[in-house]
Structures are given as C-alpha cells and as structure tokens.
Amino acid sequence: MSEVQRKKYSDKEKNHIFDQEFMPHIDSMYNFAYRLTFDEDDAKDLVQDTYLKAYRFINSFEKGTNAKAWLFRILKNSFINDYRKKSKQPAKIDYQEVETYYNSDDVDYSSTTDLRVDAVKDMLGDEISNALNSLAVDFRTVIILCDLEGFTYEEMAKILDIPIGTVRSRLHRARNLLKDKLRSYAQTMGYDTDEEE
Amino acid sequence: MDKNLSSEGERKTNCAEQSKCFQLLESILDGENIPDGDKILKEKLEKCQPCYKHFHLEMAIKELLKTKCCHQITPRDLLDNIRKKVQEIK
Numbered sequence: 001m002s003e004v005q006r007k008k009y010s011d012k013e014k015n016h017i018f019d020q021e022f023m024p025h026i027d028s029m030y031n032f033a034y035r036l037t038f039d040e041d042d043a044k045d046l047v048q049d050t051y052l053k054a055y056r057f058i059n060s061f062e063k064g065t066n067a068k069a070w071l072f073r074i075l076k077n078s079f080i081n082d083y084r085k086k087s088k089q090p091a092k093i094d095y096q097e098v099e100t101y102y103n104s105d106d107v108d109y110s111s112t113t114d115l116r117v118d119a120v121k122d123m124l125g126d127e128i129s130n131a132l133n134s135l136a137v138d139f140r141t142v143i144i145l146c147d148l149e150g151f152t153y154e155e156m157a158k159i160l161d162i163p164i165g166t167v168r169s170r171l172h173r174a175r176n177l178l179k180d181k182l183r184s185y186a187q188t189m190g191y192d193t194d195e196e197e
Numbered sequence: 198m199d200k201n202l203s204s205e206g207e208r209k210t211n212c213a214e215q216s217k218c219f220q221l222l223e224s225i226l227d228g229e230n231i232p233d234g235d236k237i238l239k240e241k242l243e244k245c246q247p248c249y250k251h252f253h254l255e256m257a258i259k260e261l262l263k264t265k266c267c268h269q270i271t272p273r274d275l276l277d278n279i280r281k282k283v284q285e286i287k
Contacts, residue, residue: 125265
C-alpha cells in the first residue's frame with residue numbers, strides 16, 4: 001500500500017479499479033474472513049467493511065499493483081482492530097503468548113514427524129479443515145495466506161506487517177502444529193504412524 | 198553396507214544439515230525464488246531420505262489444504278450489498 005503517490009482517480013477510474021481489480025477477489029476474501037471468524041454473518045460484515053474501506057481509500061492504491069495483497073491487508077487489519085474486540089468466539093491462545101513461549105524467530109527445522117504421506121492423502125476435507133481451524137489465529141493466518149492463497153513470503157510480510165524471517169518461522173511452526181493435529185487424525189484412522197515409509 | 202544409507206542404498210538415512218535443508222525445501226515448495234532451486238531439490242530428493250520424506254509430506258499437506266479448504270461459498274447477497282453500500286458513499 002504505497003502512500004508515496006496519492007493520485008486522485010476520477011469516478012470512472014475508481015469504478016473501473018473497484019470492478020476490475022478488487023471485486024474478482026471476493027471469493028478468496030470471503031474464504032479468508034470465514035476462516036478467521038467461523039461465522040457467516042461476521043465474515044460477510046468483515047468482507048463488506050473491507051471493500052468499503054478499499055473504496056474510501058482507493059486513492060492510496062496504485063493501479064496495476066497487487067490488489068489482492070492490498071485487500072487482504074485491509075481485511076487483516078479490520079479483523080484485528082474491529083472484529084477481535086467484539087468477537088463472539090471463545091478466547092483462544094493469542095499469538096503473543098505463543099510467541100513468548102517460543103521467544104525467538106530462530107526455528108529448529110530439524111524436528112521430524114512420523115506422519116505418513118499416504119495417511120495424509122487418504123484424509124477427507126473435514127480432517128484438514130478441522131485441523132486448520134483448530135490452530136491459533138496467527139498460525140492459521142499464515143497457512144491460509146501461503147498454502148491456500150499462494151502469497152509469497154514478501155507479500156505475506158507486507159500483509160501481516162512482520163519481517164520475512166518471522167513469516168518463515170511462523171509458517172514452519174504453524175505447519176508443525178498442523179502436522180500434530182493430522183497425526184492424531186491419522187492414528188484414529190488406524191494408520192500406523194510409527195513406521196517408516 | 199553404509200549405515201548412513203537407506204536399505205535400497207539410494208539415499209542417506211541421516212541428513213547432516215537437516216535444519217538448513219528443511220528450511221530450504223519449504224521455501225522451494227512455497228515457490229520462493231531460490232538460486233538453482235530445481236537443481237538443489239533434485240539432488241536432495243535423490244540422495245537424502247529425510248529430505249525426500251519431509252518434502253513429500255509437506256507437498257501432500259499443501260495440496261490437501263488447497264483442494265479442501267478453498268471452497269467456502271460466498272453468499273449471493275454479499276456482492277449486492279457491497280455494491281449498494283459503495284453507491285451510498287459515492
């Protein structure tokens with residue numbers, strides 16, 4: 001979101017940007033909002049608020065730049081500033097607590113899991129969706145941005161306002177937590193998770 | 198047989214730089230621009246069992262996430278409501 005150039009778009013240009021660059025991302029935006037809030041009405045409100053803010057501040061958007069990342073950043077900020085304060089959700093582990101627990105961006109990538117590829121491939125949608133939904137919101141967010149939406153680390157850093165190193169480490173931690181959840185599902189499915197492939 | 202080789206003798210069973218390798222493999226899987234990424238990936242998958250296993254597990258989870266968690270149906274009235282509200286603030 002560049003604030004270097006504050007162009008004044010004409011109404012026609014504004015409408016064109018809104019329709020051609022912003023609206024095509026509505027399905028991704030809704031999916032993101034729903035996975036943050038777990039509530040259809042809250043997700044709708046969050047997406048609507050995001051699009052209204054995007055329209056109001058359209059002059060700070062530079063035509064031809066990454067509209068999807070710009071919109072995701074607004075949605076993320078709206079979620080933190082507005083939604084989380086009035087959340088109907090029961091309190092979950094806050095990322096700050098988790099961060100304090102780990103207390104570093106340095107992640108040990110060497111931890112391994114005995115979860116097997118064939119067990120993962122046999123999983124239905126519910127298991128992976130439930131595993132993703134069970135993660136604390138900041139871990140869930142990096143997985144959504146990276147694995148569902150395909151943002152680069154640099155784009156994620158801008159959306160989340162964190163350094164790239166933190167994106168990388170948070171993503172790795174999120175994936176380890178996700179694997180722990182999937183491993184539990186695999187065991188209930190009867191897969192022997194202790195054997196090597 | 199070398200204890201550091203897998204039973205097939207194709208890949209080593211221990212990775213001396215596992216932490217560094219896993220980080221690199223995840224970056225490659227995520228589409229980050231790693232110099233000689235394709236070459237590095239090919240070599241690691243051919244020669245190192247922990248790297249092979251880690252990469253394929255991460256890839257399977259990533260594919261599962263993409264195919265199973267992206268299809269929340271956007272409510273039909275959302276788009277209309279947004280357009281209506283935008284008209285109001287114009």
